Amino acid sequence: MTARELLMWMAYDRLSPISDFRSDVHAAQISSAVLRSQGAKVDLSDMLITWKINDTDDGEITENDVTAFFEGLIDNQPA
Numbered sequence: 001m002t003a004r005e006l007l008m009w010m011a012y013d014r015l016s017p018i019s020d021f022r023s024d025v026h027a028a029q030i031s032s033a034v035l036r037s038q039g040a041k042v043d044l045s046d047m048l049i050t051w052k053i054n055d056t057d058d059g060e061i062t063e064n065d066v067t068a069f070f071e072g073l074i075d076n077q078p079a
Contacts (some may be wrong), residue, residue, distance in 0.1 A: 024049045 028047035028055070035042045 025044075025048065028044050029047070031047040032042050032044050035047075
């Protein structure tokens with residue numbers, strides 16, 4: 001991908017009201033459907049990716065963020 005094309009996609013992403021959130025919701029729907037078909041009691045919101053940790057998130061990933069992410073994966077394991 002050229003730098004020009006990357007800039008074009010970045011501008012499109014800023015203008016698009018749905019952005020990549022639509023793909024995240026779609027992936028969450030598929031994941032929750034697969035888990036429910038195996039008997040798990042999950043909700044769509046359980047599968048939805050949370051990109052921001054809090055409102056003051058500056059985009060910088062810290063060691064605590066990574067630890068919290070993996071702990072969240074472990075805590076949300078289906079029984």
